[in-house]
Amino acid sequence: MKHVPIENLRALVSVFDLQSYTLAGERLGRSQPAISLQIKRLEQLLNVTLLHRQGSRIKLTDAGRELYPMAQQILNLNDQVVAQFTESSLSGEVRLGIPSEFASTLLPSILGQFASSYPQVSLQVTSGLSRDLRLNASRGQFDIILTVAESAPEGATLVKTDQLVWVAASHELKPSLPLALVLAPEGCIYRRRALKTLVNKRDYRINYTNSDLAGISSAIRSGLGVSVLARSSVPLELAEVRHSNLPDLGTINIYLERHGRMSEASERLMRYIEDALR
Numbered sequence: 001m002k003h004v005p006i007e008n009l010r011a012l013v014s015v016f017d018l019q020s021y022t023l024a025g026e027r028l029g030r031s032q033p034a035i036s037l038q039i040k041r042l043e044q045l046l047n048v049t050l051l052h053r054q055g056s057r058i059k060l061t062d063a064g065r066e067l068y069p070m071a072q073q074i075l076n077l078n079d080q081v082v083a084q085f086t087e088s089s090l091s092g093e094v095r096l097g098i099p100s101e102f103a104s105t106l107l108p109s110i111l112g113q114f115a116s117s118y119p120q121v122s123l124q125v126t127s128g129l130s131r132d133l134r135l136n137a138s139r140g141q142f143d144i145i146l147t148v149a150e151s152a153p154e155g156a157t158l159v160k161t162d163q164l165v166w167v168a169a170s171h172e173l174k175p176s177l178p179l180a181l182v183l184a185p186e187g188c189i190y191r192r193r194a195l196k197t198l199v200n201k202r203d204y205r206i207n208y209t210n211s212d213l214a215g216i217s218s219a220i221r222s223g224l225g226v227s228v229l230a231r232s233s234v235p236l237e238l239a240e241v242r243h244s245n246l247p248d249l250g251t252i253n254i255y256l257e258r259h260g261r262m263s264e265a266s267e268r269l270m271r272y273i274e275d276a277l278r
Contacts, residue, residue, distance in 0.1 A: 002045060002261070004042070004045065004046075004074075005038075005041075005042075006074070006075065006078055007028075007038060007072040008038045008039065008041060008042040008045075009042070009074055010028065010071075010075055011024060011028065011035050011038040011039055011042070011228060012038075012039055012042060012050060012051070012064075012068070012071055012206055013065070013071050013072060013075060014027055014028060014035075014109075015035060015039065015051065015058060015069065015195055016051065016058060016060060016064075016068065018059075018232075019057065019058050019232070021035050022128055024037075026162075027275070027276055031262055033051050037052065044098065046063070046067070048061070048063035048064075048067075049061050049063065049064075050063055050064040050067060052215040054121060055104065055239065055240070056240050057236065057239070057240075058179055061238075069151060070131045072112075074157045074263055075113070075116075076112070076113075076116040079113060079116035079117045080119060082114050082117065087088075089102070090118050090120060090121060090211040090264065090265055090268060091120035091265065092119060092120075092121055092122070092263045092264065092265035092266075093121070093122040093123075093124065093128070093265070094123055094124070094144065094261075094263070094265050094266045094269050095124045095141065095142045095143045095144075096111075096123060096124065096125045096142065096144050096145070096146070096269065097126050097128065097133040097136065097137060097141075097142040097144070097145040098124070098125065098126075098127055098145070098148070099127065099128070099129065099130055099133070099146065099147065099198065099233075100127040100128060100129075100212050101213045101229055101230065101233040102127075102146060102233055103125070103127035103213070104214065104233050104235065105213075105232075105234070106211050107273075108145075108264045110272070110273060110276045110277075111123060111125065112278075113135050114269060114272050114273075118265070118268065121268075121269070122264045123269075126141075126142070127212075128211070129184065129185075129187055129188055129211060130145075130147035130149065130163075130189065131186075131187045131188075133147055133255070134147060134153065137257065137259045138259075140260060141258070143155055143258070143259060143260060143262065143263070143266045144256060144257070144259070144262075144266060144273075145256075145257045145259065146159075146248055146254065146255070146256055146257075146272050146273065147254070147255050147257060148189055148190075148230065148253065148254055149189065149252075149253055149255055149265070150189065150252065150253065151253075151260045152253070152255065153255060153257055155257065155258070156255035156256065156257045157255060157256045157257075157274065158253055158254075158255055158278045159254055159255065159256050159273070159274050159277045160232070160253075160254040161231075161251050161252070161253050161254070162230040162231055162232050162251060162253075162254060163230070163231045163249075163250075163251055163252075164190065164193055164228055164229070164230060164231070164249035164251065164252050165228070165229060165230075165231050165234065165240045165241070165249065166227075166228060166240070166241045166242075166243070166246045166248060166249070167220065167226065167227050167228070167229050167234055167238045167239065167240055167241060168220060168225050168226045168227075168238065168239060169220055169221045169223065169237075169238065169239065170239055170243045177202075177203065178202070178203035178204050178205050178249075179202055179203065179205070179225070179226065179246075180204075180205060180207045180224060180225030180226065181194065181204055181205065181206045181207060181208075181225045181226060181227065182207060182208045182210070182216050182220050182224050182225040182226065182227045183206055183209055183216075183227060184209065184210065184211050184216065184227070185210075185211055186257075188211075189252065190228040190229065190230075190252075191228070192225075193228060193249055193250065193252070194227075194228040194249065197247040197248070197249055197250075198247065202245065202247075206225075207219075207224045207225045208224045208225065213233075213235070215235060217235055217238060220238060221237060221238070226246075228243065230252055231253070235270065238243040254277065256273060256274055258270060
Protein backbone atom coordinates (compact mmCIF):
# COMPACT_ATOMS: atom_id res chain seq x y z
CA MET A 1 0.00 0.00 0.00
CA LYS A 2 1.25 3.46 -0.86
CA HIS A 3 1.61 6.12 1.86
CA VAL A 4 1.61 9.84 1.18
CA PRO A 5 4.32 11.56 3.28
CA ILE A 6 3.05 14.45 5.41
CA GLU A 7 6.13 16.56 4.62
CA ASN A 8 5.46 16.31 0.88
CA LEU A 9 1.88 17.49 1.32
CA ARG A 10 3.11 20.36 3.51
CA ALA A 11 5.59 21.35 0.79
CA LEU A 12 2.81 21.43 -1.81
CA VAL A 13 0.48 23.53 0.33
CA SER A 14 3.26 25.92 1.36
CA VAL A 15 4.49 26.50 -2.20
CA PHE A 16 0.98 27.28 -3.45
CA ASP A 17 0.05 29.44 -0.44
CA LEU A 18 3.27 31.47 -0.54
CA GLN A 19 3.60 31.40 -4.36
CA SER A 20 7.30 30.65 -3.96
CA TYR A 21 9.50 27.56 -3.61
CA THR A 22 12.11 29.67 -1.82
CA LEU A 23 9.68 31.08 0.76
CA ALA A 24 8.19 27.62 1.29
CA GLY A 25 11.70 26.32 1.96
CA GLU A 26 12.34 29.12 4.44
CA ARG A 27 9.07 28.38 6.26
CA LEU A 28 9.78 24.64 6.43
CA GLY A 29 13.50 24.90 7.14
CA ARG A 30 14.56 23.25 3.87
CA SER A 31 16.36 24.36 0.74
CA GLN A 32 14.49 25.33 -2.43
CA PRO A 33 15.79 22.23 -4.30
CA ALA A 34 14.62 20.02 -1.43
CA ILE A 35 11.11 21.50 -1.64
CA SER A 36 11.07 20.97 -5.43
CA LEU A 37 12.15 17.37 -4.93
CA GLN A 38 9.42 16.72 -2.36
CA ILE A 39 6.75 17.92 -4.77
CA LYS A 40 8.27 15.94 -7.64
CA ARG A 41 8.21 12.78 -5.53
CA LEU A 42 4.60 13.47 -4.57
CA GLU A 43 3.71 13.81 -8.25
CA GLN A 44 5.55 10.57 -9.04
CA LEU A 45 3.79 8.77 -6.19
CA LEU A 46 0.35 9.88 -7.42
CA ASN A 47 1.28 9.79 -11.13
CA VAL A 48 -0.05 13.32 -11.74
CA THR A 49 1.23 16.87 -12.26
CA LEU A 50 0.18 19.14 -9.40
CA LEU A 51 1.65 22.58 -10.12
CA HIS A 52 2.50 24.69 -13.14
CA ARG A 53 3.64 28.27 -13.72
CA GLN A 54 1.52 30.87 -15.46
CA GLY A 55 3.45 34.10 -15.77
CA SER A 56 4.65 35.03 -12.29
CA ARG A 57 2.01 32.86 -10.58
CA ILE A 58 2.15 29.24 -9.43
CA LYS A 59 -1.10 27.52 -10.39
CA LEU A 60 -2.69 24.24 -9.38
CA THR A 61 -3.45 21.76 -12.13
CA ASP A 62 -6.82 19.97 -12.15
CA ALA A 63 -5.26 17.21 -10.06
CA GLY A 64 -3.68 19.82 -7.79
CA ARG A 65 -7.06 21.46 -7.18
CA GLU A 66 -8.47 18.09 -6.15
CA LEU A 67 -5.56 17.28 -3.84
CA TYR A 68 -5.08 20.70 -2.23
CA PRO A 69 -8.16 20.72 0.11
CA MET A 70 -7.51 17.09 1.06
CA ALA A 71 -3.88 17.97 1.83
CA GLN A 72 -5.05 20.84 4.05
CA GLN A 73 -7.38 18.50 5.95
CA ILE A 74 -4.62 15.92 6.46
CA LEU A 75 -2.16 18.58 7.66
CA ASN A 76 -4.71 20.12 10.01
CA LEU A 77 -5.52 16.73 11.50
CA ASN A 78 -1.81 15.94 11.88
CA ASP A 79 -1.20 19.29 13.61
CA GLN A 80 -4.18 18.74 15.91
CA VAL A 81 -2.79 15.36 16.97
CA VAL A 82 0.60 16.91 17.69
CA ALA A 83 -1.00 19.80 19.58
CA GLN A 84 -3.21 17.46 21.59
CA PHE A 85 -0.21 15.74 23.13
CA THR A 86 2.53 18.39 23.08
CA GLU A 87 1.00 21.88 23.34
CA SER A 88 -2.28 21.31 25.15
CA SER A 89 -1.34 23.72 27.95
CA LEU A 90 -1.27 26.82 25.71
CA SER A 91 -4.58 28.66 25.92
CA GLY A 92 -6.07 32.13 26.03
CA GLU A 93 -7.36 34.77 23.64
CA VAL A 94 -5.41 36.81 21.07
CA ARG A 95 -6.79 39.86 19.25
CA LEU A 96 -5.04 40.30 15.90
CA GLY A 97 -5.44 43.11 13.39
CA ILE A 98 -4.25 42.69 9.79
CA PRO A 99 -4.56 44.68 6.55
CA SER A 100 -7.47 43.48 4.43
CA GLU A 101 -5.29 42.35 1.52
CA PHE A 102 -3.39 39.94 3.77
CA ALA A 103 -6.58 38.78 5.44
CA SER A 104 -7.71 37.07 2.24
CA THR A 105 -4.40 36.01 0.68
CA LEU A 106 -1.22 35.58 2.67
CA LEU A 107 -2.40 34.85 6.21
CA PRO A 108 -5.31 32.38 6.04
CA SER A 109 -2.99 29.40 5.76
CA ILE A 110 -0.70 30.73 8.50
CA LEU A 111 -3.55 31.40 10.92
CA GLY A 112 -5.20 28.11 10.01
CA GLN A 113 -2.03 26.22 10.84
CA PHE A 114 -1.68 28.11 14.14
CA ALA A 115 -5.31 27.36 15.06
CA SER A 116 -4.76 23.67 14.31
CA SER A 117 -1.54 23.59 16.34
CA TYR A 118 -3.02 25.45 19.32
CA PRO A 119 -6.74 24.62 19.38
CA GLN A 120 -7.26 26.03 22.88
CA VAL A 121 -6.20 29.53 21.82
CA SER A 122 -9.11 31.74 20.71
CA LEU A 123 -8.19 34.00 17.78
CA GLN A 124 -10.12 37.20 17.10
CA VAL A 125 -8.97 38.56 13.74
CA THR A 126 -10.02 41.96 12.37
CA SER A 127 -8.96 43.47 9.04
CA GLY A 128 -8.70 47.11 8.00
CA LEU A 129 -6.35 49.85 6.77
CA SER A 130 -3.02 49.98 8.61
CA ARG A 131 -3.84 53.53 9.75
CA ASP A 132 -7.09 52.38 11.37
CA LEU A 133 -5.47 49.31 12.91
CA ARG A 134 -2.88 51.50 14.66
CA LEU A 135 -5.58 53.86 15.93
CA ASN A 136 -7.66 51.02 17.33
CA ALA A 137 -4.55 49.37 18.81
CA SER A 138 -3.79 52.61 20.69
CA ARG A 139 -7.30 52.32 22.17
CA GLY A 140 -6.55 48.83 23.49
CA GLN A 141 -8.52 46.85 20.91
CA PHE A 142 -5.63 44.65 19.69
CA ASP A 143 -2.80 42.62 21.16
CA ILE A 144 -0.91 42.35 17.85
CA ILE A 145 -1.26 44.15 14.53
CA LEU A 146 0.36 43.47 11.17
CA THR A 147 0.83 46.71 9.24
CA VAL A 148 2.43 48.13 6.11
CA ALA A 149 4.49 51.31 6.36
CA GLU A 150 7.24 53.26 4.62
CA SER A 151 9.12 53.87 7.88
CA ALA A 152 9.24 51.79 11.04
CA PRO A 153 6.55 52.48 13.65
CA GLU A 154 7.98 52.79 17.15
CA GLY A 155 8.71 49.40 18.67
CA ALA A 156 7.67 47.49 15.52
CA THR A 157 9.42 44.40 14.15
CA LEU A 158 10.21 44.31 10.43
CA VAL A 159 9.18 40.90 9.09
CA LYS A 160 9.15 41.37 5.32
CA THR A 161 10.00 43.84 2.56
CA ASP A 162 7.74 43.43 -0.45
CA GLN A 163 7.57 44.89 -3.95
CA LEU A 164 4.55 47.01 -4.82
CA VAL A 165 3.11 46.03 -8.21
CA TRP A 166 0.38 47.11 -10.62
CA VAL A 167 -2.43 44.55 -10.84
CA ALA A 168 -5.23 44.02 -13.34
CA ALA A 169 -7.58 41.32 -14.56
CA SER A 170 -5.07 40.14 -17.18
CA HIS A 171 -1.34 40.14 -17.91
CA GLU A 172 -2.15 41.53 -21.36
CA LEU A 173 -3.49 44.87 -20.11
CA LYS A 174 -3.15 47.89 -22.38
CA PRO A 175 -3.30 50.82 -19.93
CA SER A 176 -5.97 53.38 -20.80
CA LEU A 177 -5.47 57.10 -21.33
CA PRO A 178 -5.98 58.50 -18.79
CA LEU A 179 -5.04 55.56 -16.57
CA ALA A 180 -8.16 54.22 -14.82
CA LEU A 181 -7.50 53.42 -11.16
CA VAL A 182 -9.22 51.29 -8.51
CA LEU A 183 -7.92 52.30 -5.08
CA ALA A 184 -8.55 52.21 -1.36
CA PRO A 185 -9.64 55.44 0.37
CA GLU A 186 -7.38 58.27 1.54
CA GLY A 187 -4.97 57.04 4.19
CA CYS A 188 -3.99 53.90 2.28
CA ILE A 189 -0.26 53.70 1.66
CA TYR A 190 -0.77 51.91 -1.67
CA ARG A 191 -3.03 54.72 -2.90
CA ARG A 192 -0.51 57.34 -1.81
CA ARG A 193 2.36 55.56 -3.56
CA ALA A 194 0.36 55.07 -6.78
CA LEU A 195 -0.64 58.72 -7.05
CA LYS A 196 2.85 59.92 -6.12
CA THR A 197 4.52 57.85 -8.85
CA LEU A 198 2.00 58.99 -11.48
CA VAL A 199 2.39 62.73 -10.84
CA ASN A 200 3.89 64.46 -13.89
CA LYS A 201 4.28 61.09 -15.63
CA ARG A 202 0.84 60.28 -16.98
CA ASP A 203 -2.77 61.36 -16.59
CA TYR A 204 -5.07 59.24 -14.43
CA ARG A 205 -8.58 59.11 -13.03
CA ILE A 206 -9.90 57.24 -10.01
CA ASN A 207 -12.86 55.16 -11.16
CA TYR A 208 -13.62 53.26 -7.96
CA THR A 209 -12.76 53.47 -4.26
CA ASN A 210 -13.14 50.63 -1.75
CA SER A 211 -11.30 49.74 1.46
CA ASP A 212 -11.79 45.98 1.09
CA LEU A 213 -9.68 43.77 -1.18
CA ALA A 214 -12.74 41.77 -2.29
CA GLY A 215 -14.41 44.96 -3.53
CA ILE A 216 -11.23 46.16 -5.25
CA SER A 217 -10.72 42.77 -6.89
CA SER A 218 -14.32 42.68 -8.14
CA ALA A 219 -14.00 46.18 -9.62
CA ILE A 220 -10.74 45.26 -11.39
CA ARG A 221 -12.25 42.09 -12.84
CA SER A 222 -15.21 44.17 -14.03
CA GLY A 223 -12.83 46.33 -16.06
CA LEU A 224 -12.98 49.50 -13.96
CA GLY A 225 -9.21 49.92 -13.85
CA VAL A 226 -5.89 48.84 -12.36
CA SER A 227 -4.71 48.94 -8.76
CA VAL A 228 -1.61 48.58 -6.58
CA LEU A 229 -0.85 45.74 -4.16
CA ALA A 230 2.11 44.16 -2.43
CA ARG A 231 3.31 41.31 -4.64
CA SER A 232 2.79 38.64 -1.98
CA SER A 233 -0.84 39.67 -1.49
CA VAL A 234 -2.00 39.57 -5.16
CA PRO A 235 -5.02 37.21 -5.23
CA LEU A 236 -5.10 34.39 -7.76
CA GLU A 237 -7.89 35.98 -9.80
CA LEU A 238 -5.71 39.03 -10.57
CA ALA A 239 -2.47 39.37 -12.51
CA GLU A 240 0.65 41.43 -12.00
CA VAL A 241 1.11 43.84 -14.90
CA ARG A 242 4.51 44.85 -16.26
CA HIS A 243 4.17 47.66 -18.79
CA SER A 244 6.67 50.27 -19.97
CA ASN A 245 4.12 53.05 -19.43
CA LEU A 246 3.53 52.13 -15.78
CA PRO A 247 6.12 53.57 -13.36
CA ASP A 248 8.00 51.48 -10.82
CA LEU A 249 6.30 51.61 -7.42
CA GLY A 250 9.20 50.66 -5.18
CA THR A 251 8.95 48.50 -2.07
CA ILE A 252 6.96 48.51 1.13
CA ASN A 253 7.77 47.20 4.59
CA ILE A 254 5.55 44.87 6.60
CA TYR A 255 5.74 45.12 10.38
CA LEU A 256 4.44 43.31 13.43
CA GLU A 257 3.50 45.56 16.33
CA ARG A 258 2.70 44.46 19.86
CA HIS A 259 0.37 46.43 22.08
CA GLY A 260 -0.14 46.22 25.80
CA ARG A 261 0.85 43.34 28.02
CA MET A 262 1.46 40.25 25.90
CA SER A 263 0.18 36.85 27.03
CA GLU A 264 2.06 33.64 26.29
CA ALA A 265 -0.46 32.89 23.52
CA SER A 266 0.10 36.35 21.98
CA GLU A 267 3.87 35.92 22.07
CA ARG A 268 3.55 32.50 20.45
CA LEU A 269 1.33 33.83 17.65
CA MET A 270 3.67 36.75 17.02
CA ARG A 271 6.66 34.43 16.66
CA TYR A 272 4.61 32.08 14.49
CA ILE A 273 3.64 34.86 12.04
CA GLU A 274 7.14 36.30 12.07
CA ASP A 275 8.74 32.94 11.24
CA ALA A 276 6.18 32.21 8.51
CA LEU A 277 6.53 35.58 6.74
CA ARG A 278 10.31 35.59 6.94
